[in-house]
Amino acid sequence: MFGWSKKQGYEVVIEGRSSFVTEPGETVLNGALRSGIAFPHSCKVGGCASCMCQLVSGKVKELTDKTYLLTKEELEQGFILGCQSVPRSNVTLRLPARPVARRDRGSARRIPPTP
Numbered sequence: 192m193f194g195w196s197k198k199q200g201y202e203v204v205i206e207g208r209s210s211f212v213t214e215p216g217e218t219v220l221n222g223a224l225r226s227g228i229a230f231p232h233s234c235k236v237g238g239c240a241s242c243m244c245q246l247v248s249g250k251v252k253e254l255t256d257k258t259y260l261l262t263k264e265e266l267e268q269g270f271i272l273g274c275q276s277v278p279r280s281n282v283t284l285r286l287p288a289r290p291v292a293r294r295d296r297g298s299a300r301r302i303p304p305t306p
């Protein structure tokens with residue numbers, strides 16, 4: 192009755208690694224770091240994709256638009272940004288086998304210099 196709240200944290204399982212429970216409203220990345228789990232990251236503001244992970248199951252609320260940062264294929268495969276995703280249910284995530292290097296993509300998008 193009193194003191195009851197709908198807000199709750201959720202269990203986040205990182206396939207083949209570990210699990211932790213988020214605080215209400217906490218992002219996946221912040222929950223992992225608070226729990227002492229080495230989760231790849233850099234900017235923490237949705238600008239680098241270092242925290243990119245695949246949502247295997249469950250639901251998240253995304254705080255920012257990720258479509259400018261992830262490829263069409265990554266979006267279709269359910270990739271999310273850990274620093275911009277707040278669990279809305281228990282979730283299972285898969286981390287990429289290798290760290291994501293978005294600088295490569297950024298340089299590929301540059302307009303070539305005129306001759």
Ligand code: FES
Pocket residue numbers: 231232233234235236237238239240241242243272273274275
């Ligand atoms: S840490 Fe840079 S986008 Fe998440």
